[in-house]
Amino acid sequence: MAEIKYEIQETIGSISQSPKGWSKELNLISWNGKAPKYDLREWAPEHEKMGKGVTLTVEELKELRNLLNGLEL
Template identity: 45%
Template sequence: MNNERISYKVIANVGTLAKYPTGWSKEVNIVSWNEGPAKLDIRDWSPEHDKMSRGITLNADEVQRLIDSVQSRDAIAMLRDMARPPRTNGYER
């Protein structure tokens, strides 16, 4: 097990995706981890930003590929279609 501390600096908040009753929020931030190059970061944060969940970090090229993939596949429409409850019969209500 690695006992080294992880350092981070939230450079900029890009946006908040969700807020929870616990006070935590799912955020998109630009973060430098262990004094490395800044990356786009998506994860849940405590109100004081002293605790966080597991998340995902993407460099600029990966962010662009993600945006291109979502747009080309119209992923938002796909998700909305999947969220609709299945019909139990052949009639729309």
């Protein structure tokens, strides 16, 4: 399997942290040298390991925001 290269260009924030120290974060990340996308996933404390996540374009992030704003919580 090919190595995945990434560069965290901006840390937006952390949503939660597990007892093992992993943090669920929203970041702006460039994957394999491509244009950066917004990324939501779990990270080990020093970002040396990552869990599965989802990447979103600006347009997708805006649509997600609109959906969340419409929820009654």
